[in-house]
Amino acid sequence: MSDSTSMRRRAAHCSSCAMRHLCMPEGLCANDVSRLENIISVTRKIRRGEALFRAGDPFDSLYAVRSGSLKTLVTHGSSRDGGRERVTGLLLAGDALGLDGIGDGRHTCDAVALEDSTVCVVPYALFERMCRETDALQRRMHRMMSQAINRESDHVVRLGMLRADERVARLLLDMSARLARRGYAATEFTMRMTRDDIGSYLGMTLETVSRTLSRFDKLGLIEAHGKSIRIRDFERLRSI
């Protein structure tokens, strides 16, 4: 563990926030919940721009975002542009991450903090064992992974058949909905990703992202000042 990250025992905090999302203790008896809290008892801080893990790192834990936000990205070992990177995911508080590593025991993408963030660490070996013993937890795990698959496939659909302005509109609405679900304001939020990140995530250039946001602003759909976004007209944004 580098000096730039710290580990702490925080069972109380974890169980009160991220764990509820990650593990959905519904159906777990008090005894199970306390065992689970024991497994998920370490918090890790990641400072803006730092990586929680990188592609190729050995996989040993899942994570749940406790505060802040992260992006996942793959570095495309490709043909001509030797190594452009591509943003594949945007994780907010409560989201689980690290599932990619289960496949071959190594992470397949980088996870980088978009702002100073904290995550709950879930040692996979322990978690897996507990899944086997507690059927509600196993069910929750399977559902979580299935939903991750569906999210990705939604994203594929969006990328493949929407125009640039439609993609941007969807992203804004998606952010809004996700934040609302977490109890934050749905109309006003901060896009932590740079225009470049957004472009990479949506499959377009940063200039097109910028132009699109400017246009939305002029049309009165949103108010965009740098990273801060305010949605003014959900209806028209949806109908784009």
Place this chain on the structure above:
Amino acid sequence: MSDSTSMRRRAAHCSSCAMRHLCMPEGLCANDVSRLENIISVTRKIRRGEALFRAGDPFDSLYAVRSGSLKTLVTHGSSRDGGRERVTGLLLAGDALGLDGIGDGRHTCDAVALEDSTVCVVPYALFERMCRETDALQRRMHRMMSQAINRESDHVVRLGMLRADERVARLLLDMSARLARRGYAATEFTMRMTRDDIGSYLGMTLETVSRTLSRFDKLGLIEAHGKSIRIRDFERLRSI
């Protein structure tokens, strides 16, 4: 079950093909293997163009392709073009499918046969219970889902940052590699999807797919006669 599909008990067949891929019996004792064979003992036939399941159908089984091939697609309940569909996956013999349904108990996409095909049916309730009892099987299940997530995210990357000809080249190489892994010829195969399906899968129009294949043919990279493809120059195809 409609008359166009039939169900049969076929433990022997299933265990000898799809089950090996789906469940990777390594680490299972003889007793476990026989229990598993008992769970996966029904085969279902789907004729070309018919659906194994549709979005919205209640989820109760996973499937493993035993012969033939299928595509998965989502019908995009979208803004202006009221309901275009988008191909999200291409499944070959040995591939698992149906994982999308675990999330909310309903399938989120259609699975349609590209040719007359058969699948092994894996009742999920039984399978899930057995996962809980057999750790090797649970591990296999988790890895399978994780790999599904990674495959999708690869696809996202391809769609978002590759040009049309690069996407087509990747698809051909991907097909070739997957067939080779199954013991089929790597250089010569039949693309069961129509140009329209391919375009939908790769996020471009059928005309562009057709043009690209024609160009590859003229350049001596492949030989394309309708759906039959022969790869003539892997190196140059990779370097596109």
Place this chain on the structure above:
DNA sequence: CGAGAATTTGATGATGATCAAACATAGTGG
């Protein structure tokens, strides 16, 4: 405050979509 990073905006051009029409192939019924 100052330097590097990020953003905005403009001008231009290439890639791929769209429209259109000829052609091939496969499935169907006489």
Place this chain on the structure above:
DNA sequence: CCACTATGTTTGATCATCATCAAATTCTCG
């Protein structure tokens, strides 16, 4: 088995969208 119709494929011509190049401006943070 063949003709016929559906469906799928190829190819061409034109045009829109978005990428690229470039430069000015604003933001951020050390």
